[in-house]
Amino acid sequence: MRDHFLRLSAYNAWANDRLYDAVAELSDDRLVAANGAFFDSIFGTLTHILIADRIWMHRLTGEGPTHTNLRDRPFEKLGELWMEREAMDRRIEAFIDALPAADYAGESHYTNTRGEPHHLARQIILTHLFNHQTHHRGQVHHMLSVEGRVPPPLDLLYFALPAA
Known part of the structure; x- marks a missing residue:
C-alpha cells in the first residue's frame, strides 16, 4: 500500500509541475479570467x-493551514500559489513515507467544512486526495486548450513509462 501511494505522490508532483509550467505561459489576466469553470x-x-x-x-x-x-483565495499571484503547491506535494509525500503500513487501513475522524463529523479509512482519504487533484487538473487541462494552448500530457502512463 505504501509503495502504491508513494508512486501516486510522485506522479502527482510530476503532473502538478507540468501543469504549472504550462499555465505560467499565460498572462495574469488570462489566469484569472472567468471562463465558466466551477471555480471560476x-x-x-x-x-x-x-x-x-x-x-x-x-x-x-492535525497540522498545517x-x-x-x-x-478561499489566499493567493494573489501564480508564483506564490506554485511555491505552496510544491511545498504541499513534498508534505504529502513525507506523510505517506512516514505512515506505518498498518495505519493505511486505520480510520481518520474529522469534521467536514459544514461542521459535520465523519470518519474514513486513510487509504480512502488518500485515494480521494489524488483522484480529486486529477479531476481538477483535467479541468485546467481543458481550459488551457480553450485558451489555444497545447496542454502537456499528464496521464500516469507518461509518468510511468520512463521508469518502466
Whole structure:
C-alpha cells in the first residue's frame, strides 16, 4: 500500500509541475479570467486544489493551514500559489513515507467544512486526495486548450513509462 501511494505522490508532483509550467505561459489576466469553470478560472481551480489538499492534510495530521471554505483565495499571484503547491506535494509525500503500513487501513475522524463529523479509512482519504487533484487538473487541462494552448500530457502512463 505504501509503495502504491508513494508512486501516486510522485506522479502527482510530476503532473502538478507540468501543469504549472504550462499555465505560467499565460498572462495574469488570462489566469484569472472567468471562463465558466466551477471555480471560476484557471487560477481559481488551481487554488481550489491546494485548499482541498490543505484541508485533507490537516484532517490527517492535525497540522498545517486549513480552511472552512473550498473557495478561499489566499493567493494573489501564480508564483506564490506554485511555491505552496510544491511545498504541499513534498508534505504529502513525507506523510505517506512516514505512515506505518498498518495505519493505511486505520480510520481518520474529522469534521467536514459544514461542521459535520465523519470518519474514513486513510487509504480512502488518500485515494480521494489524488483522484480529486486529477479531476481538477483535467479541468485546467481543458481550459488551457480553450485558451489555444497545447496542454502537456499528464496521464500516469507518461509518468510511468520512463521508469518502466
